[in-house]
Amino acid sequence: MKRRTPITQWGCILLFLLYMIIPIIATYMFSIATRWDRTILPEGYTLEWYKTAFAHSYFASTLRNSFIVAFSAVLLGLILVAPTTYWAHVRLPAAKPLLDVLTILPFGIPGVVLALALIRIYSFPPISRSPYLLIGACVIFSMPFIYRPIANSLGAISVTTLSESAQSLGANTWQTMMRVILPNIMPGILSGCLLVFATVFAEFTLANLITGARFKTFPILLVEFTRKDGRVAAALSVISFTIAWVVSLMILWTAGRGSRSTEEALHAR
Amino acid sequence: MAYLELQNVSKLFTEVAAVRDFNLSVDKGEFVSLLGPSGCGKTTTLRMIAGFERPDVGEIFLDGVNITPITPNKRGIGMVFQGYALFPNLSVRDNIAFGLNIARKPKKEIDESVQELLALVRLKEMTDRYPYQLSGGQQQRVALARALAIKPRVLLLDEPLSALDAVVRVALREEIRRIQLELGITTVYVTHDQEEALSMSDRVVIMKDGLIEQIGRPDEIYRQPKSLFVASFIGTANQLRGERVNDHSINYHGTILRLPKNGFGGHDTAPVLLVRPESILLHAQPPVLPQANILEGTVKTMTFLGAVMRIVVDVDGERIVVDAPAGQDFSISHAQHVWLSFAPEACQIMKE
Numbered sequence: 286m287k288r289r290t291p292i293t294q295w296g297c298i299l300l301f302l303l304y305m306i307i308p309i310i311a312t313y314m315f316s317i318a319t320r321w322d323r324t325i326l327p328e329g330y331t332l333e334w335y336k337t338a339f340a341h342s343y344f345a346s347t348l349r350n351s352f353i354v355a356f357s358a359v360l361l362g363l364i365l366v367a368p369t370t371y372w373a374h375v376r377l378p379a380a381k382p383l384l385d386v387l388t389i390l391p392f393g394i395p396g397v398v399l400a401l402a403l404i405r406i407y408s409f410p411p412i413s414r415s416p417y418l419l420i421g422a423c424v425i426f427s428m429p430f431i432y433r434p435i436a437n438s439l440g441a442i443s444v445t446t447l448s449e450s451a452q453s454l455g456a457n458t459w460q461t462m463m464r465v466i467l468p469n470i471m472p473g474i475l476s477g478c479l480l481v482f483a484t485v486f487a488e489f490t491l492a493n494l495i496t497g498a499r500f501k502t503f504p505i506l507l508v509e510f511t512r513k514d515g516r517v518a519a520a521l522s523v524i525s526f527t528i529a530w531v532v533s534l535m536i537l538w539t540a541g542r543g544s545r546s547t548e549e550a551l552h553a554r
Numbered sequence: 555m556a557y558l559e560l561q562n563v564s565k566l567f568t569e570v571a572a573v574r575d576f577n578l579s580v581d582k583g584e585f586v587s588l589l590g591p592s593g594c595g596k597t598t599t600l601r602m603i604a605g606f607e608r609p610d611v612g613e614i615f616l617d618g619v620n621i622t623p624i625t626p627n628k629r630g631i632g633m634v635f636q637g638y639a640l641f642p643n644l645s646v647r648d649n650i651a652f653g654l655n656i657a658r659k660p661k662k663e664i665d666e667s668v669q670e671l672l673a674l675v676r677l678k679e680m681t682d683r684y685p686y687q688l689s690g691g692q693q694q695r696v697a698l699a700r701a702l703a704i705k706p707r708v709l710l711l712d713e714p715l716s717a718l719d720a721v722v723r724v725a726l727r728e729e730i731r732r733i734q735l736e737l738g739i740t741t742v743y744v745t746h747d748q749e750e751a752l753s754m755s756d757r758v759v760i761m762k763d764g765l766i767e768q769i770g771r772p773d774e775i776y777r778q779p780k781s782l783f784v785a786s787f788i789g790t791a792n793q794l795r796g797e798r799v800n801d802h803s804i805n806y807h808g809t810i811l812r813l814p815k816n817g818f819g820g821h822d823t824a825p826v827l828l829v830r831p832e833s834i835l836l837h838a839q840p841p842v843l844p845q846a847n848i849l850e851g852t853v854k855t856m857t858f859l860g861a862v863m864r865i866v867v868d869v870d871g872e873r874i875v876v877d878a879p880a881g882q883d884f885s886i887s888h889a890q891h892v893w894l895s896f897a898p899e900a901c902q903i904m905k906e
Contacts, residue, residue: 451641
């Protein structure tokens with residue numbers, strides 16, 4: 286029997302990593318290259334494309350709009366989904382399968398279909414074609430991303446017993462939620478927030494169809510530039526990655542501070 | 555009215571009565587166990603006392619007050635769960651202090667209580683550890699300290715030791731009983747382990763299929779079981795079934811056995827004679843004991859149980875279990891023909 290040597294194993298991992306990282310590195314290099322269409326490596330380096338990007342009249346506003354939509358989707362998702370998931374888990378276990386299906390449904394709907402359907406139904410002012418409709422669409426679209434991690438976290442801890450335990454010690458529902466349940470499902474909540482932020486920030490189809498030019502988001506600007514000037518598009522892409530990474534790190538850092546023991550507890554089990 | 559009183563309590567789960575007509579009076583400071591096989595309703599009863607289940611019929615009173623409509627967090631009960639249910643995100647100290655924090659006690663008082671309780675359950679060195687760093691037995695002691703911190707009026711324990719290994723279980727049950735006696739807390743303890751129930755309790759409630767079979771002190775339950783179920787659930791008991799010959803004897807597979815004078819069921823045509831394994835003596839030769847009941851049989855199995863040697867003897871196709879002290883110096887071998895003797899007064903007559 287052929288033994289897999291460490292070289293083969295490491296070779297596979299390396300190949301995979303390269304496959305994943307090369308496009309990102311290439312984009313980064315393209316964004317700082319003077320010219321890179323006829324040589325293996327860029328002919329020269331410059332920050333000119335970044336300057337163009339930053340100087341663009343819509344840069345600040347699209348960035349701001351994307352942040353608004355992404356954060357709103359995270360907040361709304363949390364407010365709507367987290368308590369519902371908790372309630373279904375603890376009080377109405379019969380509703381769990383229903384929730385599982387409902388929250389998976391958005392995956393089956395192509396963005397275009399969702400956008401057009403929403404535009405059709407909510408065709409009255411002030412919602413019609415407004416940022417509010419866009420945010421609503423993003424909340425629906427990102428529901429699986431916030432639901433799954435929270436549901437999984439709730440499953441990993443015995444919510445009912447912990448809740449009853451807290452109650453037997455005199456805690457009411459609110460105190461139970463805030464002092465016992467929330468801290469223990471924080472990793473799940475934070476993963477969910479992260480996923481929602483990343484998906485909504487990068488969402489193009491919904492934004493393009495629902496609000497279009499009226500409320501431009503960052504991806505819209507990026508796509509515009511892919512048609513005008515690929516180098517500035519590359520710069521915008523790099524900015525997009527960086528934002529996603531920074532927000533991830535921030536969320537993970539906050540998570541690390543608050544729930545290290547919970548993480549360890551869940552891993553130790 | 556007793557300190558804790560359950561009156562005519564019943565609970566139905568979709569047509570199946572989990573608990574039926576449950577009546578119990580528990581005095582202040584008493585340790586009562588609910589004992590029975592799985593599914594007998596003991597945990598449901600405990601949860602009704604705690605408030606996590608609502609009785610469909612009947613009421614529960616604590617210190618004269620009807621607590622049936624009161625939510626669990628306002629009943630003043632302390633509960634220890636089977637799976638410990640310690641809060642993973644809090645240290646041992648914070649777990650124990652949880653109830654006191656909820657009650658907004660002053661910090662000094664909380665710190666003192668926590669220290670006292672840690673000393674009580676002998677876990678002072680573990681103050682800053684987290685639950686995942688503790689063993690099962692240690693976690694259970696923290697759970698106990700946490701429940702006691704709020705000075706509950708009733709302490710409820712739901713099979714707290716079933717997840718622990720045998721040695722830890724025995725040590726912990728002695729600790730729990732010691733602490734309970736020291737603090738004088740009224741306690742209701744649910745278990746399916748009869749050894750636990752008998753060794754810890756002031757009184758035991760035997761349950762089967764949602765009904766109470768018998769309530770009594772451990773020695774009462776053991777020596778005077780009121781039904782065959784109780785007799786066979788508690789300890790081991792040989793059930794000898796024969797045809798009644800007259801008022802004081804039955805015909806058991808051809809042998810006449812004398813009945814005890816104090817048994818009930820005296821007029822049954824087919825009474826069951828109950829005799830405990832430790833009451834039977836084993837003989838290698840036919841014994842000369844005119845007052846005793848004597849049976850003959852062959853040795854089928856011998857099991858060494860430490861303090862006793864459990865010998866199963868085949869008497870005319872029936873299995874009789876005899877417990878002989880392991881120190882007894884006689885050599886018995888498999889398939890050996892032996893004689894069993896036991897005094898009529900060591901038996902009990904039961905109804906089928």
